[in-house]
Structures are given as C-alpha cells and as structure tokens.
Amino acid sequence: MLDRTIPADQPLLVAEHLSKSYGRLQACRDISFKLYPGEVLAIVGESGSGKSTLLQMLSAQLAPSTGTVSYRMRDGVLRDLAALGEAERRFLFRTDWGYVHQDPAQGLRMAVSAGANVGERLMAVGWNHYGKIRDTASSWLSRVEIAQDRIDDAPRTYSGGMRQRLQIARNLVTEPRLMFMDEPTGGLDVSVQARLLDLLRGLVTELGLAAVVVTHDLAVARLLSHRVMVMQGGRVIETGLTDQVLDDPHEPYTQLLVASILPA
Ligand SMILES: Nc1ncnc2c1ncn2[C@@H]1O[C@H](COP(=O)(O)OP(=O)(O)O)[C@@H](O)[C@H]1O
Numbered sequence: 001m002l003d004r005t006i007p008a009d010q011p012l013l014v015a016e017h018l019s020k021s022y023g024r025l026q027a028c029r030d031i032s033f034k035l036y037p038g039e040v041l042a043i044v045g046e047s048g049s050g051k052s053t054l055l056q057m058l059s060a061q062l063a064p065s066t067g068t069v070s071y072r073m074r075d076g077v078l079r080d081l082a083a084l085g086e087a088e089r090r091f092l093f094r095t096d097w098g099y100v101h102q103d104p105a106q107g108l109r110m111a112v113s114a115g116a117n118v119g120e121r122l123m124a125v126g127w128n129h130y131g132k133i134r135d136t137a138s139s140w141l142s143r144v145e146i147a148q149d150r151i152d153d154a155p156r157t158y159s160g161g162m163r164q165r166l167q168i169a170r171n172l173v174t175e176p177r178l179m180f181m182d183e184p185t186g187g188l189d190v191s192v193q194a195r196l197l198d199l200l201r202g203l204v205t206e207l208g209l210a211a212v213v214v215t216h217d218l219a220v221a222r223l224l225s226h227r228v229m230v231m232q233g234g235r236v237i238e239t240g241l242t243d244q245v246l247d248d249p250h251e252p253y254t255q256l257l258v259a260s261i262l263p264a
C-alpha cells in the first residue's frame with residue numbers, strides 16, 4: 001500500500017553535497033536537493049554531464065566520493081543510505097523502490113515468462129499463492145497495455161515498447177513509493193515513445209509516485225516532471241519548476257538545450 005502516513009512536507013529523499021570522481025574526472029560535483037513524496041524530478045543535460053552517475057548514487061548503486069543520500073524509510077525515519085545494512089538495501093530495492101533501465105534487458109529476465117517477471121517481485125515480498133500471483137501479474141499486464149494472452153511468453157519475444165511496459169509493470173507491482181528511471185524511452189521509436197510516456201504519466205499520477213527521471217529529451221521532462229535540474233559537466237547549473245525552466249531558461253546552456261542545439 002502507498003504510505004499515507006508521511007506528510008508531504010517531509011522530504012522522501014535528501015541529497016547533500018554529492019560528488020563522484022572517476023580518477024581525475026569529476027562526474028558529479030556538490031549536488032544537493034530534496035525530493036518530496038509524489039514529486040517527479042527530471043535530471044536533464046547532454047550526454048556525459050553526469051546524469052546516470054547521479055542516479056546511481058541516489059539509488060544506492062554507487063557510493064559517492066563525498067556527500068550523502070538519505071531516504072525516509074516506511075517507519076518515517078530519514079536514514080543515510082551508506083549506513084544501511086545489505087538486507088535493508090535489498091528490501092528497498094524489492095519493495096519501496098523501482099528502477100527502470102533504458103535497456104529492458106537489464107531490468108527484465110529475458111528468458112522467463114512475462115508473468116514470472118512480474119510475479120517474481122511479489123514472491124520476493126512474501127506472496128506465495130500461485131493463483132493470486134498470476135492474477136495480479138495478469139492485471140498488471142493489462143494496465144501496461146500488454147494483452148493477457150502474452151503472459152506465458154518471454155520478453156525476448158516482445159517488441160521494444162512492450163518490453164519497456166513490462167519492465168514498468170514489474171517495478172510497479174509492489175507499489176513502490178519512489179521510481180528511478182534512466183532514459184526510459186531512450187531506445188524506442190518516436191511513436192512508441194509518445195505512447196509509453198502517456199502511460200507512465202497516467203500511472204505516476206494515479207499511484208502518487210515520486211520519481212527521478214534521467215533524460216536528455218526535454219519532451220520527456222516536460223511531460224513527466226514537476227521540477228527539473230539541468231546538469232552540465234557534473235554540476236547542477238539551473239533548477240526550478242519544469243514549465244518555468246523550459247519556457248524561460250536563465251542559463252545560456254539551458255537556452256541552448258531548449259533550442260535543441262546541443263548534441264544528445
Ligand atoms: N565507471 C566509470 N568509469 C570512468 N568514467 C565514468 C564511469 N561512468 C561514467 N564515467 C564518466 O563520467 C562522466 C559522466 O557520465 P554519466 O554519468 O554516464 O553521464 P550521462 O548519464 O549524463 O551521459 C562521463 O565523462 C563518463 O565518461
């Protein structure tokens with residue numbers, strides 16, 4: 001169930017002075033922000049600006065060189081991710097968090113059935129009734145517009161758009177409070193992208209999900225996010241409400257980005 005006990009004025013995720021170096025290269029520099037329950041934040045910037053590195057630090061997959069990420073656990077306590085035990089971290093990944101990869105092959109098991117891909121997340125949180133797992137998986141397939149008679153087919157037989165929708169179903173079935181998405185529409189045809197974005201937008205709103213979406217595509221930020229952070233060379237150079245930043249960008253770099261002059 002979505003946790004309604006946490007007041008929306010208390011941040012869900014807090015990043016403080018995050019930096020990451022790979023040797024002499026500074027991929028992220030001194031990044032701080034707060035994400036509130038139900039809020040969608042887009043991280044935009046050209047390729048190499050540090051977006052994926054930041055997302056990996058936010059989702060506890062990469063240790064920051066300096067700085068901290070804290071997350072408000074279901075008991076309401078804000079915890080430093082670096083101080084969590086392995087079991088607590090795994091619990092977050094299985095229940096409270098979702099992670100949508102650009103490449104569905106990284107987020108799905110390509111050789112097992114779609115139903116098993118979704119059902120697996122439920123079993124990981126203790127569901128053990130086969131019929132209920134199958135019914136829930138099947139209803140999630142419909143919600144992401146996959147025909148229920150494809151439930152026994154493996155995602156390697158699916159199209160790119162279907163794979164991405166399946167990845168979304170697999171993540172959402174445990175009703176996470178926070179979704180991380182790295183270029184969720186990246187590898188898809190333009191018409192398929194538009195449909196997927198529409199679907200994502202509906203689900204995020206309906207479920208009251210908080211999300212951090214990394215994208216180099218400002219149309220994705222425009223459609224999905226409340227707030228946007230613009231990155232350049234590992235720094236956040238501009239941040240604000242999405243419509244304000246995209247309609248009236250202050251920084252010259254953001255102006256170039258909005259005018260689509262920079263390479264993706
Ligand atoms: N594992 C790594 N080892 C060394 N350099 C890396 C690694 N991952 C990313 N980088 C470098 O860090 C910078 C930021 O990369 P990344 O976070 O992937 O940017 P983006 O997602 O915005 O394209 C780039 O210069 C990239 O080459």
Ligand SMILES: [Mg+2]
Pocket residue numbers: 051052053
């Ligand atoms: Mg990236």
